Amino acid sequence: MKTILVPIDFSKNAGNALLYAINIAEKMHAKIILLHAFHIEYTNAYVPVHIIENMIKEKQKKSTKQLKELYNTVAHHTKSSFEFLSIEDLAVDAILKTATEKSVDYIIMGTLGATGSIGKRVFGTNSSNVIAKAPCPVIAIPEDNPHSNIKTITYLTNYLDSDIACLQNLVDIAK
Numbered sequence: 001m002k003t004i005l006v007p008i009d010f011s012k013n014a015g016n017a018l019l020y021a022i023n024i025a026e027k028m029h030a031k032i033i034l035l036h037a038f039h040i041e042y043t044n045a046y047v048p049v050h051i052i053e054n055m056i057k058e059k060q061k062k063s064t065k066q067l068k069e070l071y072n073t074v075a076h077h078t079k080s081s082f083e084f085l086s087i088e089d090l091a092v093d094a095i096l097k098t099a100t101e102k103s104v105d106y107i108i109m110g111t112l113g114a115t116g117s118i119g120k121r122v123f124g125t126n127s128s129n130v131i132a133k134a135p136c137p138v139i140a141i142p143e144d145n146p147h148s149n150i151k152t153i154t155y156l157t158n159y160l161d162s163d164i165a166c167l168q169n170l171v172d173i174a175k
Helices: 012-028 049-077 091-101 117-123 125-133 164-172
Strands: 002-006 031-038 081-088 106-111 138-142
Touching: 002 081, 002 091, 012 031, 012 049, 012 106, 031 049, 031 091, 031 125, 049 081, 091 106, 091 125, 106 117, 106 125, 125 138
Parallel strands: 002 031, 002 106, 031 081, 106 138
Antiparallel strands: none
């Protein structure tokens, strides 16, 4: 069974990516992992460890609850199985670690775009970093493309031998 990782920050854009993931998961009979990464800012080095641990537990509990609520709003769209992960880490690091640890086949994430280099203008900083470092194909869903079918697929390459396997994955997605 294939596994699709969907990073969720509870934005409208992440919701659009989830709808794409559900559509693809249905066709591929894939499992979906919803991942929310949160980060606790430590503003004072003298805060007792137990207080920080409690903050993390509370944030994780709230995050898991929000993931389950999100699932409940989209559950009627799919028969795919879901897993929920709330991780205290920076978003890109959590996505990359989870993709590796869970042997994820695809990452489907929303992207807002940003200014800067061409990759970051098109995809945004987090998406660009995930695309550059991910151990699997990444499908970046633009913010202005909600609920529509995929019509164009772009494959960026350095003409490596490993591109053959990547292109085969792309063909599977296109089908």
